[in-house]
Amino acid sequence: MTAGSRRSSRIAAFQTLFEADLTGRSAAGTLDRLAGDAALTPEAEAFARRLVAGVEEHREAIDAVLRERAPAFPLADMPAVDRNVLRLAIYEVLFDNQPAPLRTAINEAVELAKGYGSESSGRFVNGVLGAIALAASDEGDQRREPS
Secondary structure (H helix, E strand, C coil): CCHHHHHHHHHHHHHHHHHHHHHCCCHHHHHHHHHHHHCCCHHHHHHHHHHHHHHHHCHHHHHHHHHHHCCCCCCCCCCHHHHHHHHHHHHHHHHCCCCCCHHHHHHHHHHHHHHHCCCCHHHHHHHHHHHHHHHHHHHHHHHHCCC
């Protein structure tokens, strides 16, 4: 799948998560509608569905990571754009069995935040994901150190 198709998939996944979060509607039903509107290829739609299903499946663990790495910003008070961009990126980096490269996930998340969020969303998302990446790196280093 091309990078453009993956970006379109991420946009559709983000829009789905955002709308489902705000309306309480089913993410699957929302994605059915949005995927048709976005004219995603079958492969891109499958990727978007995998992202949405993964975020939904791991939502509690993802939100726990967010609470830990952005303690000054309670989830309920965090702008919905930022919250859902971060959920998507955290899923891709920490929970997906086919994880996106860290740099790609962060760049895509920052671009989504800039495109859909407030003036400060890109910086906020970058900062939170940087803290998550640093913590994951530190945990990896500790596992590799001899006892």
